[in-house]
Amino acid sequence: MLSMIIMEVCAVLLLVLGLFLKKGKGLMLLAGYNTMSKEERDLIDKRELSKAAGNLMFRAALALALLGLTIYFKLSWGTIILMVILIADPIILSVRMSAKMPKTTSRGGIIVALVFTAVTFIFVGGLLFYGEKEPVVKISDNQIRIAGMYGLSVDFSDISSISLIEKSVADLGAGRRTNGYGGFSESLKGHFDSPDLGKVLLFVKSGASPTLWIERESQEDIYLSFKDGEKTKSLYQELKGVVPVK
Template sequence: MSFSNIFFAAICLLCSLSFGAIAIWAFKSKNPIHFWSGSTVNPEEITNIPAYNRANGLMWLIYTVCMVMIGIVSLFNIIIGVILLVIICAPGTIALIIAYNVIYKKYRSTSTTHKISDSTAKTPKAVIIAIIGFVLIIFVLVGTMEYYGLKNPVVNILDNSIQIKAMYGVNIDFSEITNISLIEKSMDNIGAGTRTDGYGGFGETLKGNFESDINGKTLLFVQSKTSPTIKIERIEKKDVYISLRNSTNTEQLYRELISAIPLK
């Protein structure tokens, strides 16, 4: 799993802690808890405070478990994690509002009438704005990550090294290169193996560290279904594989590499 997967999962798990704290507060509170920020629920409003708080605690506990599960899923597939997070942040929050209203109406005392203050009445709009902003931030972050993940690597041939600019980019000294070959196969056919710390988002793009029984530990910058594939063998370091979206560009890069780099 890649750093981006771990980072995103950590965010989800940290968020779950705050929701879990609300659940614990609901279960332990002696007074009726409130839902909206800046509002209060007076004891005389509720007929059975322990049952009301338990119902709220269970609601927040379910939401916490959902957030934890999203974090776990994100470790293996960040795209599915993002989709689930958007669902739980938008429709999920609306579901929370509906659930709370059901709980409140169930335990509300009918013997008293309570006036909602102006500040409390305005809270839902502020919450909705915050949710929309949070979802947009998530989309921007993930969109940016996917943009850089899907881009072809930029390969520069310098005086004494090859510079690969990309997610999980690397500089390769000429002195550590033992061979450069052009394999008339895609990485899928060669055998990409298992991602250990790399990118494998939408489409066929694979970048980062992979491991397979056939090729051992490798560093990939490839379109997995596109051939040919450039293989750079190194002394006591991972072999590097490169394939661009356009096969002609891959072949041109190979010619530039073998003409510029003195091999032993």
């Protein structure tokens, strides 16, 4: 809910900014334009620039508003599509507007802003993709390897018990995130502090059940679940067959 509220508030702010830009106000807020000399700015069609920038803010406001809804309703593909739109739209507009500028106009500021925006959105998009990806669990002769965000290796000697709980982590109570990831599609990864479970390490889809519980001797207990409950059950059976629990 908090993510949706933040997105909707940002959408409203972008809508207001778009209205100002459409009226020819606030052009100095635009990267590239604000670094030009007065002579260079005089060569630009400010009316066209205001219209283009204002329309960009309107489209971004709509995309952010929809993004808040896709995050809230856990529509992963919708979220990815909207992220692509938010990345591509300003880049396309910057290239188009830069091509229309007089050759005497400095384009360095626009290029820097373009690169910075692209890198920022690519980083955020990559982080979301990596965080939402389900962990890959590999079992060797003497340890379990959980690959992915906050992944680790767990020696068999550190495992005291393995259980399958017929509840989701949402039912058990994930608690407060202390050093972890909480994504838009029920993905919880990393370190959490739960009033009921204590300090735990999660690799779960919070609404998915059952949940695999790996109790450890010296570190936080691990809770793991996949979106497909049958996959979680299969992993449990595989671990029960190879891990010599105490």
